[in-house]
Amino acid sequence: MIEVTINPGPIKLTVPAGTLLLEVLKQAGVMIATSCGGKGSCGKCKVIVSSPKFIPDTLNASEKELLSEEEIKKGFHLACQCHLNQNSTITVPPFSLIREDNSKIKDKVKSCLVNDEFKPAVSVKKYFLKINPPSLQDQRSDWTRIKDELNKQSNENNQTWKIPPAILGSIPQLLKDNDFKITIVLYKDKVITVEAGDTRREMYGVAFDIGTTTIAGYLLDLVIFKEVAVDACTNPQFKYGAEVISRIDFARKEVKNRQKMQQELIETLNQMIFSLSAKAGIDFTRIYFAVLVGNTCMHHFLWSLSVENLALSPYIPVITDSIMDDSRDLPNFCLIPYAKVYSAPNVSAYIGGDVISDLIDIVIWQRKGITLLVDLGTNGEIVLSKDGKIWACSAAAGPAFEGARISSGMRASEGAIDRIRITPDKVDYRVIGQTKASGICGSGIVDLMASLLKLQIIKPDGRLVNQEECPLGISQNIIERIIRGKRGNKFLVVSAEESATGNPIFFTQQDIREVQLAKGAVTAGIRILLEQARIKPEEIEETFLAGAFGNVLDTTSALEIGLIPAIPSKKIYSIGNAAGEGAEKLLLSEEMRNIAEHLSQKINYMELSAHHDFQRIFAESLFFNPMV
């Protein structure tokens, strides 16, 4: 096996020696142009290969023909002709990356809601400027010349355009080399960068929802307001613990850990930016704006702020305001130095920008009546609003709803069961990617729980019954799936033969306890919030269920396990990763960013740990009964 590093990225992977480079790139998800289908005749698949012992004369006939002298000197190869025999670093030049036809991508910037009149208004702008060359009669400075043209084109006379001195440095050469034709990129009145020629068509933004368990990324075309790529990956901090508390402990141990955790997060964002860019076939240096939403702890990790006080009573964040900064202030972040980075505002130590982003997505400020929002991630965040007043609290749910800490749990990716229905006779399920099942993701777990409760195979107190306790009418097929294990019973969801891994997929008593703890925490939070607002569960007029379950949660299942108040199921909206959609809106609209700031200040945060009766309410909430 040899190790291959692919740039931009770096994406690292291990492949058998002798693998065709084109294959390696495919495996890494890097799509490059191959017009001739890999026959070695089009010359489109040029990449640079550098190995410790690179031997330049290992080129085959096609390569010798299609590569120029200079390219050969630089180490270019045709990916479809080159087999890797040793550890190598591959550099994929932007011109070899595929550009998908953007028009094929489905319309995006849709809302999950009707009646949402969202108007994108991107603060990033591009102007293509044809500058008049100077003369002894016109000795204006380069920057004055650019400003004057900018004033003309933007119809904003005497705008106080600002340019960082570092960008000024490149301007004389850029003007000279490009016949005085340049494109200027602005965030409001501030120059982000200056580019050669006319690049108005290329303008991108990226939004991230940084969850404790999963990071989701969205690449948006800021010219046509379309999502052009999405991606998700595991938060690299997972290795320090599934919950924020264990990560805070790690971060507190040594000052350098804070920097380390920041760097790991930034590296992951970088990799996602490279892979999103590769998927969409764009040049990542054309991304000018990044929006980051996440819980307060992830937010603090990202900005390398002390998280110590987040974990200690009275739970004080360093900052709750939004942050608008330059990319260069996030060390080693891959966007160009003056690209803008926006971090959504937080409310408190345990209500972060991801919740604000949810509220942006459901247009909370326009809702009349009583609205409940529950975002199930590693923490369960609960928001209740009534006539413009908003309360919020956070419940330490643990990562069960994200598929973590569950024996056969997994992230909602290919091979995950995302829907299950168990009748007295059989088990029906759906697998993401229509392959064999490898595990169960959050929405599947809630379905499974609800089904087994309905069949009374799980009791309201969470106990998984023995075969002989099964109620009448349940078929042998189902009964036999209950298996006595060393640490309590378990339920066979998928047999070894049917599964992708060759191992059976079980749902164990321990798994049920994890779900129970998560459910109990969330239910208790909802109860306390209702009590605080003097609202009865049945008065709730609409409930939004958000969270990175992968696919959306089945609302009936959520009702059946008693996770949310029992109101008519048609008034419950399962909205999937609303924080991600909210982040996209924050990226596209300054108005939304202003509303976010306003929301973060007006929400009444309830500290559950400070509630006099929390223990009792939590204990009651552990039961899987409908919430009335």
Added chain:
Amino acid sequence: MIEVTINPGPIKLTVPAGTLLLEVLKQAGVMIATSCGGKGSCGKCKVIVSSPKFIPDTLNASEKELLSEEEIKKGFHLACQCHLNQNSTITVPPFSLIREDNSKIKDKVKSCLVNDEFKPAVSVKKYFLKINPPSLQDQRSDWTRIKDELNKQSNENNQTWKIPPAILGSIPQLLKDNDFKITIVLYKDKVITVEAGDTRREMYGVAFDIGTTTIAGYLLDLVIFKEVAVDACTNPQFKYGAEVISRIDFARKEVKNRQKMQQELIETLNQMIFSLSAKAGIDFTRIYFAVLVGNTCMHHFLWSLSVENLALSPYIPVITDSIMDDSRDLPNFCLIPYAKVYSAPNVSAYIGGDVISDLIDIVIWQRKGITLLVDLGTNGEIVLSKDGKIWACSAAAGPAFEGARISSGMRASEGAIDRIRITPDKVDYRVIGQTKASGICGSGIVDLMASLLKLQIIKPDGRLVNQEECPLGISQNIIERIIRGKRGNKFLVVSAEESATGNPIFFTQQDIREVQLAKGAVTAGIRILLEQARIKPEEIEETFLAGAFGNVLDTTSALEIGLIPAIPSKKIYSIGNAAGEGAEKLLLSEEMRNIAEHLSQKINYMELSAHHDFQRIFAESLFFNPMV
């Protein structure tokens, strides 16, 4: 001899092995506290010594007594007790630096002019905040807590205070360690830094006039608006040539030269900041604002902008606007990262921020009638104003007026002759520092020129006569001073016995040619500007003569050599380094910075090289005749 490096600085010097450390510090101009007069009993003179082969047991009895265990471990010594025997690095902690009694320092922020109603209004502010510690009932974030207190104290409710995330990082620890008492430093609504305890009394700014030959620095106390230290040193780029053109050539040769020249400038500014701080006994981390004025070329070098087009017709600067930036954007600049750096605006490639600064100093926008300003540095910048209209041009004078390129020329420092009067009988002169003479500075050179012209020892065409050509009435003492040299005659100004160096000080025919070229360039510039503005020389109502001659130029001498238009000498004001004084005003007042911006845009720049008749006018101007 051993080499010693002193930090902060670094200041490097070579001293004999065995020198007392206190002596070394004195030589370096670093003043440290020595309450016991160096007897080794007060323990005030603590500094850290680190040598490659540092032996900790070389402490004497006093040191052992007065230094703590921990201090000894860190390498502390008493400067009055420690002899240096090897190459060492000395670190002077801020608490060992002397603090002068600021009240003794003369009132500054005076103007060189009457009727100047200058009102300082510093944009840097400090607030001492006592923050309420958080509780479960008050979970506001650290930053919200700080903002709320700031709003209270500043009476500016809901100001949108901004803080860089990098500063946020230090806040939780700072609050914890200082009993929630901190001082916040702001530039307008933006946080520059946050400090422990109450530091309101310490607030400083620094202004630099970066000349082609000399850099002058001024340290200002921003609480009481006083100058607390001044310093000057040679521009480190002098090694690339005395004139800007040769430096531009060097900078163009390789891209890395641009960075190199920037770094050299910044290192020099750093050293000046350290020495200014040491002189005033202040901590340089309490300097929050730096103002930089200089000609356009120095400005471009400082910001690492391409200077190529400054030297090529049509002479285009990259930027003429002022720059307001953070200290961290000047690589390795020693001020704290978010200290503000302001660079005065330029007018054109050869009229820079130093001229704008002159105009600020003479309050040009309030002057009625016709005003001429001539700033003599390596370039001669000329400004003419009439009824609010302003013209300017730049004459390539060369560094003669700064004492460079003159055989016995020197900068106006100790040992320089700054005044000379030669009568038919004798030579009278004044030396800076009242020591023996080492050379002649700019103002001395102009005096010398004027005296010798008056005695007809120099002819109006610049020829230094032979002994036998001397007019009647000149004493033998003077006549004998004319000596025939290999390359023309020379005049003995100071004999070998009288001079500090033991060598005679001559004024040579070649020196005269240098002065002649400089004078010719300036005179031609003035003539062309007058012609452009349709003003006759005698119509000028006031003339300001500025420049880094060290001491101020004698106006009568300037008139006698025909440098400036012949108007009554009482209407000619020799104002010394007006650019430095202007820079101080720019530091102290935002209004002045706004006026500077406005001036830079409204000045009509005349390109002398584009003038159809420049050659003829220059040739005529070479003669040392009064300008009428």
